[in-house]
Amino acid sequence: MSQPKLTIEDLQVSVEGKKILKGLSLEIKGGEVHAIMGPNGTGKSTLASTLMGHPKYKVESGSVTLNGENVLEMATDERARKGIFLAMQYPSEISGVTNADFLRSAINARRGEGNEISLIKFVREMEKKMSFLEMKESFAQRYVNEGFSGGEKKRNEILQMMMLKPQIAILDEIDSGLDIDALKVVAKGVNEMKGPEMGVLVITHYQRLLNYIKPDYVHIMMQGRIVRSGGPELAEKLEAEGYDWIKEELGIEDETVSQRS
Amino acid sequence: MSVTINTNFDENLVTHLSNVKKEPEWMLDIRLKALEVYKQLPIPRFEKTRIDKWNIDQFEFFIDEGDEGNQVDIPEDIRSMIDVNTENRSVIIQRNSALVHHYLPKSLGDQGVIFTTLDNALQEYPDLVKKYFMNAVKFDENKLTALHAALWNGGVFLYVPKNVEIEFPLQSVYLAEKAGLLPHVLIIAETNSNLTFVDYRFSTDHNVSYIHNGVVEVYVGEGARVRFATVHNFNKNSYDYSYRRAIVKRNGRIEWVMGEMNFGNTISNNTSLLKDSAASADIKSIFIGTGRQKADLESKVIHEGDHTESKILSRGIMLDQATAIFNGITKMEKGAVKSNAEQAENILMLSKEARGDANPILLIDEHDVMAGHAASAGPVNQNDIYYLMSRGIPKDEAERLIIHGFLASVVSRIPIEGLQEQLEKLIERKLKR
Numbered sequence: 142m143s144q145p146k147l148t149i150e151d152l153q154v155s156v157e158g159k160k161i162l163k164g165l166s167l168e169i170k171g172g173e174v175h176a177i178m179g180p181n182g183t184g185k186s187t188l189a190s191t192l193m194g195h196p197k198y199k200v201e202s203g204s205v206t207l208n209g210e211n212v213l214e215m216a217t218d219e220r221a222r223k224g225i226f227l228a229m230q231y232p233s234e235i236s237g238v239t240n241a242d243f244l245r246s247a248i249n250a251r252r253g254e255g256n257e258i259s260l261i262k263f264v265r266e267m268e269k270k271m272s273f274l275e276m277k278e279s280f281a282q283r284y285v286n287e288g289f290s291g292g293e294k295k296r297n298e299i300l301q302m303m304m305l306k307p308q309i310a311i312l313d314e315i316d317s318g319l320d321i322d323a324l325k326v327v328a329k330g331v332n333e334m335k336g337p338e339m340g341v342l343v344i345t346h347y348q349r350l351l352n353y354i355k356p357d358y359v360h361i362m363m364q365g366r367i368v369r370s371g372g373p374e375l376a377e378k379l380e381a382e383g384y385d386w387i388k389e390e391l392g393i394e395d396e397t398v399s400q401r402s
Numbered sequence: 403m404s405v406t407i408n409t410n411f412d413e414n415l416v417t418h419l420s421n422v423k424k425e426p427e428w429m430l431d432i433r434l435k436a437l438e439v440y441k442q443l444p445i446p447r448f449e450k451t452r453i454d455k456w457n458i459d460q461f462e463f464f465i466d467e468g469d470e471g472n473q474v475d476i477p478e479d480i481r482s483m484i485d486v487n488t489e490n491r492s493v494i495i496q497r498n499s500a501l502v503h504h505y506l507p508k509s510l511g512d513q514g515v516i517f518t519t520l521d522n523a524l525q526e527y528p529d530l531v532k533k534y535f536m537n538a539v540k541f542d543e544n545k546l547t548a549l550h551a552a553l554w555n556g557g558v559f560l561y562v563p564k565n566v567e568i569e570f571p572l573q574s575v576y577l578a579e580k581a582g583l584l585p586h587v588l589i590i591a592e593t594n595s596n597l598t599f600v601d602y603r604f605s606t607d608h609n610v611s612y613i614h615n616g617v618v619e620v621y622v623g624e625g626a627r628v629r630f631a632t633v634h635n636f637n638k639n640s641y642d643y644s645y646r647r648a649i650v651k652r653n654g655r656i657e658w659v660m661g662e663m664n665f666g667n668t669i670s671n672n673t674s675l676l677k678d679s680a681a682s683a684d685i686k687s688i689f690i691g692t693g694r695q696k697a698d699l700e701s702k703v704i705h706e707g708d709h710t711e712s713k714i715l716s717r718g719i720m721l722d723q724a725t726a727i728f729n730g731i732t733k734m735e736k737g738a739v740k741s742n743a744e745q746a747e748n749i750l751m752l753s754k755e756a757r758g759d760a761n762p763i764l765l766i767d768e769h770d771v772m773a774g775h776a777a778s779a780g781p782v783n784q785n786d787i788y789y790l791m792s793r794g795i796p797k798d799e800a801e802r803l804i805i806h807g808f809l810a811s812v813v814s815r816i817p818i819e820g821l822q823e824q825l826e827k828l829i830e831r832k833l834k835r
Contacts (some may be wrong), residue, residue, distance in 0.1 A: 196788065217792050229789065233785055236810070238806070242803075244755075247795055250794040305793065
């Protein structure tokens with residue numbers, strides 16, 4: 142497989158008539174880890190949901206391509222089959238559907254009819270990945286996210302990522318509500334997958350996660366666009382000094398998207 | 403108010419029925435008393451379902467000449483639901499009211515387990531039957547139970563002695579060919595016994611208008627555990643009236659698993675009485691409304707003993723122009739201290755023209771209890787579909803997974819694989835139409 146490439150150009154997105162993303166550009170290649178940081182309400186999660194094609198988000202202009210293909214024309218499931226993965230901040234609970242059945246359906250949807258994964262191979266792979274993520278075996282037969290703790294849900298998202306082997310993995314606040322041990326396990330999963338065949342976009346408030354998932358690029362988001370990009374040192378500076386210095390430098394008073402542009 | 407009756411249902415008919423079956427005098431007495439009540443009472447009123455125009459008694463009553471004997475050839479459409487290749491099964495099959503097939507392994511008989519037709523039990527164990535028959539469900543409760551008591555015909559009797567635990571499910575199958583089906587099921591689980599019972603009822607002819615008026619009575623002794631799983635599958639011209647009751651003693655437990663898969667109108671009334679301390683009940687039911695079907699489905703638990711526990715889960719999927727009422731009733735009597743009850747009614751609305759009504763009802767007469775309820779009615783959650791699609795699953799498949807998952811609470815608890823498959827087929831058929 143050639144090195145994947147996700148290209149976002151001047152993306153403008155609105156939700157229920159309100160503009161959230163106001164011209165965002167970013168390129169992510171296989172092997173790279175990008176981190177998008179920023180305070181609440183600056184449009185970070187909107188970016189994640191838009192890339193996955195959540196029906197609530199309306200693309201006003203701009204483009205998103207994966208390996209040259211127009212992502213914005215694809216429905217959510219097609220995007221996933223092409224290799225985009227979003228670890229969600231609030232994963233759904235699907236009653237009555239076991240984790241194993243769900244994952245097998247997802248894998249087979251990607252492999253296509255006539256090319257389904259054999260049950261034994263699937264079970265072996267799932268068991269291996271679950272043990273790597275220190276998940277109890279019983280998780281395979283539990284209903285998708287039903288009654289899971291916050292940490293278990295996030296672990297489950299990473300399990301899905303490892304099973305589906307995406308080209309571009311987007312992690313939307315995967316660290317929220319996690320204690321340090323769970324955080325380490327989640328990071329372990331991401332680091333295991335890192336390589337030229339997968340690009341990673343990490344969305345987070347806090348630098349803490351980036352101690353475990355080392356970014357190559359750090360982007361700061363305010364008012365619905367990327368206002369500053371740099372290397373890992375940018376995240377460290379944010380951790381030490383907060384966001385105020387950037388706001389001052391850029392003359393921003395209200396960093397949220399509600400600010401009229 | 404005028405009362406309509408089927409004038410063919412008279413003393414002569416009832417007496418003839420009782421005589422043909424060589425019933426004890428007291429059974430004829432009950433039948434005749436019930437007949438009088440049937441004649442006098444109006445059609446029962448349900449709070450939200452009018453059944454005035456439903457057919458409750460306009461059918462020709464049929465008395466089977468006798469059992470068909472113990473046929474080796476089990477009808478083809480039932481065969482798949484019975485694991486014929488193992489000793490570890492126990493089955494009674496009835497066509498209308500006549501016995502077609504009966505198998506009880508010797509090992510169970512040796513332990514004192516009685517599993518036979520109710521007709522036969524009346525001959526061999528009249529005192530046992532007399533003690534329990536129409537005790538949980540009273541013949542004078544309403545016109546429907548009165549009609550049942552007057553004309554009950556067919557059904558089974560199961561008695562499990564103290565400390566006997568049966569590892570495999572006992573099974574009864576009823577196929578309806580004649581219009582009227584009135585089986586009576588009587589289950590007695592003595593102290594510390596444990597059993598699973600599976601009951602499947604279906605109609606064979608798609609054009610006949612069947613009337614099913616069935617009663618199930620389960621008596622759960624101290625520390626005993628009974629799981630009763632049932633699937634009903636009557637055609638769209640049919641009317642199904644089902645009353646199911648359990649009386650649970652100290653530390654006993656009843657579990658109901660109900661797949662209401664009729665295509666016709668349905669009254670399903672399920673009540674568990676937790677009589678003594680630490681008794682518990684778990685009630686799970688699913689219903690899929692299709693066509694112009696109407697249904698009134700009630701799950702009720704009465705807590706009398708202290709430290710009693712109950713859980714009710716009712717799930718419905720509404721399509722086409724179907725209408726259904728889901729009542730969940732938790733009654734906490736005075737003295738039911740430290741009891742705990744939960745109930746949930748969830749309805750998936752898949753058609754704008756369908757109606758589904760979830761009514762969680764808590765009636766609390768004791769202050770030292772916990773009781774909770776949840777109800778929902780709405781379309782498939784779009785965020786759930788999005789979540790599955792975000793993993794590459796196409797929209798149709800995502801919906802299918804969610805809908806089947808919604809019903810899994812009951813499907814996965816049907817203890818016989820063949821019947822579980824049958825239920826899944828019925829679900830597919832109902833969802834596709």
